[in-house]
Amino acid sequence: MKIALIQMKVGATPQENLAHAAQLVAEAAQAGAELVSLPEMFCCPYETPNFPKFAEAEGGPFHQSLAALAKEAGVYLIAGSVPEDEDGKTYNTSYVFDPAGNCIAKHRKIHLFDINIAGGQKFMESETLTAGSRPTVFDTPWGKMGLCICYDIRFPELARLLALEGAKVIFIPAAFNMTTGPAHWELSFRARALDNQVYMAGCAPARDLTASYHSWGHSIITTPWGEVMGQLEEEEGILYGALDFAREDAIREQLPLLKHRRTDLYELKDLTKEVN
Numbered sequence: 404m405k406i407a408l409i410q411m412k413v414g415a416t417p418q419e420n421l422a423h424a425a426q427l428v429a430e431a432a433q434a435g436a437e438l439v440s441l442p443e444m445f446c447c448p449y450e451t452p453n454f455p456k457f458a459e460a461e462g463g464p465f466h467q468s469l470a471a472l473a474k475e476a477g478v479y480l481i482a483g484s485v486p487e488d489e490d491g492k493t494y495n496t497s498y499v500f501d502p503a504g505n506c507i508a509k510h511r512k513i514h515l516f517d518i519n520i521a522g523g524q525k526f527m528e529s530e531t532l533t534a535g536s537r538p539t540v541f542d543t544p545w546g547k548m549g550l551c552i553c554y555d556i557r558f559p560e561l562a563r564l565l566a567l568e569g570a571k572v573i574f575i576p577a578a579f580n581m582t583t584g585p586a587h588w589e590l591s592f593r594a595r596a597l598d599n600q601v602y603m604a605g606c607a608p609a610r611d612l613t614a615s616y617h618s619w620g621h622s623i624i625t626t627p628w629g630e631v632m633g634q635l636e637e638e639e640g641i642l643y644g645a646l647d648f649a650r651e652d653a654i655r656e657q658l659p660l661l662k663h664r665r666t667d668l669y670e671l672k673d674l675t676k677e678v679n
């Protein structure tokens with residue numbers, strides 16, 4: 404399975420970003436990519452007031468353009484994420500389209516990115532966003548794929564759930580920042596890949612120092628053995644990867660972590676009672 408992660412610069416308006424994404428998706432498809440991912444909030448600068456401002460209901464004109472883009476390119480398209488409006492609430496939502504342009508999945512970011520690091524990054528998605536409440540897997544000709552958005556990666560329970568649901572790859576449209584990116588980005592992708600014996604694919608926006616939020620970039624693919632298979636720097640670019648599921652199966656067979664879990668023990672109990 405050949406994948407492409409589009410690390411694109413994000414401009415001011417959804418229309419210009421859509422046109423730019425379309426060029427890069429076409430380039431990736433021409434280069435042989437079968438599944439292409441865009442970054443988190445590729446349609447507008449990553450700022451909380453922009454989310455309700457640019458939010459659109461599923462099926463609206465932007466959603467239709469993304470479906471057309473997948474169809475024209477003839478690829479599976481993980482359309483990064485966009486602000487979705489439903490009943491006046493705004494979600495950070497990733498839509499997935501098949502090569503015929505059908506929307507086959509959608510993930511609403513489950514864990515909102517509310518952090519305040521002393522001397523570093525502060526961001527409060529909950530100022531304008533509502534959290535989703537459903538883990539997401541979807542079917543492809545290569546098997547099941549899992550989907551999370553950015554901060555969701557920090558919650559190992561979620562990645563484990565997706566792996567147990569059969570995900571062979573977990574895709575993460577993301578936008579880490581200059582405080583946590585250098586410290587935790589690669590480590591998180593390697594850790595989730597190693598724990599769950601899955602490929603992980605993180606697609607980030609290119610860094611733009613004129614924006615208010617500085618993306619770490621570094622779009623990345625990690626293997627079920629915990630290696631970094633490929634990683635970009637901060638500039639615009641496309642990261643390609645050929646994923647080998649026979650190797651994934653072999654790793655799971657030879658080092659059967661998922662089978663060796665002691666689920667009979669992984670529950671909080673009052674241990675003092677048993678000791679006394």
Ligand SMILES: NC(=O)CCC(=O)C(=O)O
Binds near residue numbers: 443552580
């Ligand atoms: N957009 C996000 O969810 C950013 C997450 C992030 O930077 C982190 O450190 O986690």
